[in-house]
Amino acid sequence: DQQVKQNSPSLSVQEGRISILNCDYTNSMFDYFLWYKKYPAEGPTFLISISSIKDKNEDGRFTVFLNKSAKHLSLHIVPSQPGDSAVYFCAASAGNNDMRFGAGTRLTVKP
Amino acid sequence: ETGVTQTPRHLVMGMTNKKSLKCEQHLGHNAMYWYKQSAKKPLELMFVYSLEERVENNSVPSRFSPECPNSSHLFLHLHTLQPEDSALYLCASSQVRRTHQPQHFGDGTRLSIL
Numbered sequence: 001d002q003q004v005k006q007n008s009p010s011l012s013v014q015e016g017r018i019s020i021l022n023c024d025y026t027n028s029m030f031d032y033f034l035w036y037k038k039y040p041a042e043g044p045t046f047l048i049s050i051s052s053i054k055d056k057n058e059d060g061r062f063t064v065f066l067n068k069s070a071k072h073l074s075l076h077i078v079p080s081q082p083g084d085s086a087v088y089f090c091a092a093s094a095g096n097n098d099m100r101f102g103a104g105t106r107l108t109v110k111p
Numbered sequence: 112e113t114g115v116t117q118t119p120r121h122l123v124m125g126m127t128n129k130k131s132l133k134c135e136q137h138l139g140h141n142a143m144y145w146y147k148q149s150a151k152k153p154l155e156l157m158f159v160y161s162l163e164e165r166v167e168n169n170s171v172p173s174r175f176s177p178e179c180p181n182s183s184h185l186f187l188h189l190h191t192l193q194p195e196d197s198a199l200y201l202c203a204s205s206q207v208r209r210t211h212q213p214q215h216f217g218d219g220t221r222l223s224i225l
Contacts, residue, residue: 002153032211043115043201043216044154051211089154093211097166099144101154 003027004092006102014110019077021105023090026071030092030100035064035075038087038104047088048075080109114138117202117217125225126192132220134185134202140215142208143185145177146201148219154201160185161208189222197224 005024013019023033031052036044050057050064050073057064063076077084090102115136124130136143145157159166160179174196176188185202199221203214 004153034211034213036216041218043203043218045216046213049211049213091154093209096209097156097159099156103151103153 001026002103003030004090004100004102006088006090006105008105009103010106010108012108012110013080015082016079019075019080019084019107019109021075021077021088021090021107023073023075023102024071025073025092025100027092027094027100028071029094031095032093033064033066033073034091034093035062036089036091037084038089044089077107080107082109082111085109115202115204115215115217117200117220119220120218121221121223123223123225124189124192126194128192129188129190131189132187132200132202132222134187134217136183136185136202136204136215138204138215140204140206141182142205142212143179143182144203144205144214145185145187146203146216148199148201149195150198157187159208164208192222192224194224197222 034049035047038044048062066073087104087106089104093099118133142161146154148154158177178186199219201219202217205212205214
């Protein structure tokens, strides 16, 4: 079963505008959520995370919002830059040994 | 320089072969992980490993066997693989063995089973 879902396989935005990537989960035991970015032929790199006790975490141009009642989180990138074009993975963890990833959303930022 | 190096980058093997994937981290981390990414599927956590403890994952077939001789090195020994095992295998490490800690990934080994 897929406990973490990213329903949009791709997203295209204009440079300077906001990018919003969405993620839904089903397991209420998840206590941390992370976003990773992946360029072609490279491994994923950590971007930002949020604990389930928070509803927002911000780091520069990146903000993650968590809505526990809806079991939904989103990553906002503003302003979007062409270098942000990559595949973004949402991940959720429960305890020390269970980590689930979404299938990823390919973001394209057009100049 | 990602700090996590995986070799080889590409591997083609027959179903009866035995091969090993290698991962090395230069970050001083205490935990290492193996992931599998099949085409069109999310990353799947296969093993969580630290020098002190290996976490068994019952959903991983026994034809995959991890080995962690020290905190800097991680191996994945492969034998009698099936065509569905063709995938990208990623290694990662983190400061401590907590999956919510940010993990540093290698660039992966692309494995093809003939």
